[in-house]
Amino acid sequence: MQRNPVVVAGGGPVGLVTTLALARQGVDVILLEGEESIPRDLRAGTFHPPTVEMLDALGLGEALLKEGIKVPEWQIRDRRHGVVAQFDLGIISDQTRYPFRLHCEQHKLSHIAHEALQQYPNARVLFSHRCTGFTQDADGVTVNVETPAGAEEIRASYLIGADGVRSTVRKGMDIEFEGFTWPERFLVFATPYDLREQGFTGNAYIADPDEWCAIFIQPHQGPPGIWRIAFPTLPEMDEEQILSDEFVQSRIQGFLSPDQTYDIAYRSVYRVHQRVASTFRVGRVLLAGDSAHVNNPLGGMGLNSGIHDAVNLTEKLVAVLADPQRGDDLDLYVRQRRQTNIEYVQAITIRNKRLLEERDPDIRRKHLDEMRDIAADKDQARGYLLNSSMIASVRRAQQIQ
Ligand SMILES: Cc1cc2nc3c(=O)[nH]c(=O)nc-3n(C[C@H](O)[C@H](O)[C@H](O)COP(=O)(O)OP(=O)(O)OC[C@H]3O[C@@H](n4cnc5c(N)ncnc54)[C@H](O)[C@@H]3O)c2cc1C
Numbered sequence: 001m002q003r004n005p006v007v008v009a010g011g012g013p014v015g016l017v018t019t020l021a022l023a024r025q026g027v028d029v030i031l032l033e034g035e036e037s038i039p040r041d042l043r044a045g046t047f048h049p050p051t052v053e054m055l056d057a058l059g060l061g062e063a064l065l066k067e068g069i070k071v072p073e074w075q076i077r078d079r080r081h082g083v084v085a086q087f088d089l090g091i092i093s094d095q096t097r098y099p100f101r102l103h104c105e106q107h108k109l110s111h112i113a114h115e116a117l118q119q120y121p122n123a124r125v126l127f128s129h130r131c132t133g134f135t136q137d138a139d140g141v142t143v144n145v146e147t148p149a150g151a152e153e154i155r156a157s158y159l160i161g162a163d164g165v166r167s168t169v170r171k172g173m174d175i176e177f178e179g180f181t182w183p184e185r186f187l188v189f190a191t192p193y194d195l196r197e198q199g200f201t202g203n204a205y206i207a208d209p210d211e212w213c214a215i216f217i218q219p220h221q222g223p224p225g226i227w228r229i230a231f232p233t234l235p236e237m238d239e240e241q242i243l244s245d246e247f248v249q250s251r252i253q254g255f256l257s258p259d260q261t262y263d264i265a266y267r268s269v270y271r272v273h274q275r276v277a278s279t280f281r282v283g284r285v286l287l288a289g290d291s292a293h294v295n296n297p298l299g300g301m302g303l304n305s306g307i308h309d310a311v312n313l314t315e316k317l318v319a320v321l322a323d324p325q326r327g328d329d330l331d332l333y334v335r336q337r338r339q340t341n342i343e344y345v346q347a348i349t350i351r352n353k354r355l356l357e358e359r360d361p362d363i364r365r366k367h368l369d370e371m372r373d374i375a376a377d378k379d380q381a382r383g384y385l386l387n388s389s390m391i392a393s394v395r396r397a398q399q400i401q
Contacts, residue, residue: 005030006317007143007156009131010163011038013106014289014306016113016125018162020058021314023123027321030154031123032145034130034163038114042188042266044106045218045228046071046203046300048390049089049096054311055109056097063112068104069219071202076355076371079208079255084368085375086201092385101203101389103218103225106303133172134159134285141284158317159285162310165273167291173282179275179346182296182353183235187242189267190220190228191252198256205298205356207368211254212356214298226265230297232357233269242269272296274350276341280309280334288313293341298352301345304390309337312397336397344393 006022008015011033019031047055047068055061076085093099117123126147133144141159145152161169170177195204195215202217202225213231220226231251233242241247245264252262273294280287289306316329355371358364374380386392 004028004140004155004157006158006160006321007032007131007141007154008160008162009143009169010161010167010289010291011035011110011114011125011127012041012162012164012289013044013109013113013303014310015160015162016110016117017055017058017060017307018160018288018310018314019123019125020060020113020117020120021310022318023117023120024058025314025318026122027318028122029124030156031125032129032131032143033125033127036128038107038110041107041110042105042228042268043270043297044300044303045103045216046304047102047104047109048300048304049098049100050389050391050394051304051307052098052102053096054307058311059116060109060112063115064102064104064109067108067112067219068102069202069217069225070100071103071217072100073201074101074203075201075205076368076375077204077206078368079206079211083199084207085371087375087381087385087388089385089389091378092382092389092391095386095391096389101300103202103216105218105220131159131161131163131168133168136283136285157284157321160313161285161287161291162289162306164290165294167287169285170277170287170291173279173285173287175282176278177275178278179273181271181273181275184232184272185235185242186230186270186272186297187233187248187251187267188228188230188270189248189252190218190226190265191262192226192265193256193262194224195227205352206255207356207358207364209357209359209364211251213251213255214356216300220265239269243267270297274346276338276346280338281330286313286317286330286333292338293345295345295349296353297349298356299349299388301349301390305337305341305345305393308390308394308397312337332401336400339400340393340397343396344387344390348387
């Protein structure tokens, strides 16, 4: 019998989906979000097929599909020689109900999940409530919270840290965040210029030793959408230089027309890491999403894997709350999600970055030739798409005991 609520720290998309998944199962749950409303976050914009399936099972599919743009095809390009490989998720339509990447900003999922939570009186979402630390004993967790009315304590049965890359919860667990930070930051900007006119599919990756980039159409301002483009920058550049008109225009002019000035709707800079926490559980405290693992955005896997954590963890936590003898199920969550993050998410995103940025012309040609061959062979293309769509990683997690 659950006496105290589960507390979720962090009302990003992973925290909100975690809270919803628990609320739907009748669990008393409190979500603490440090900001005063849902942050308007322009980071994640790609949802892969298994993630759309999971969100649909939580009742969010229809609203998300209405907001997003379906992108069934995507390209790998060489900066100088154009399209190298084009993939069509339609060839794995026997493996998923959603054979496309769904492009939609992450804050729209947050709003949809928050809206869905309104019908569950057993769920409370507390904005301007920041988790500042916790202590735990055999029976529960005392969560320290900074609120507009001052410091408070909430007694929880379990605490889930979904509080992002700088996670207070992870730091309180006193565990390692193993991995590394890339020396270069990423410039991300958006233009309404329609890249379809130049033969681009809604998602494309362009290989180049200096100016490789990733391109995603987003429904940001409604149809026909806006194009987000991510470029690397030099480690020695300061933020002002990176965000200057001159630099942003030079990047986009580099692969479109040098004679045109492009409208830029927004621009920002991100530091990018490849890190996985040494465990996702210490006693009654668990991690999910960016608090547990972070990766570069090439392949669009960070938030997707966070949603996969949320679904896996909440299934097990519901079972443990009903039958405390099943406490070990939470260790299975850690084994399944941590191992697949390392084997798939970290490995694929690092490989994607290496493919795009390779400096040695012979190695670059070899890698791009391999991609061309994979795309041209239906069996190989299916295998490649099962990995890049994250279907394989979700299946692999289920096999881990
Ligand atoms: C440029 C870029 C592009 C990306 N594109 C993609 C993509 O296409 N697909 C994809 O899957 N992923 C992508 N990602 C990764 C994705 O943005 C993250 O994986 C995702 O935001 C993680 O969600 P989260 O809820 O775990 O963490 P966050 O979104 O960081 O949310 C954490 C929340 O916790 C709150 N918080 C923090 N500390 C506290 C505290 N102590 N107490 C209470 N609240 C707190 C914060 O205010 C925030 O609301 C991209 C990342 C970048 C940088």
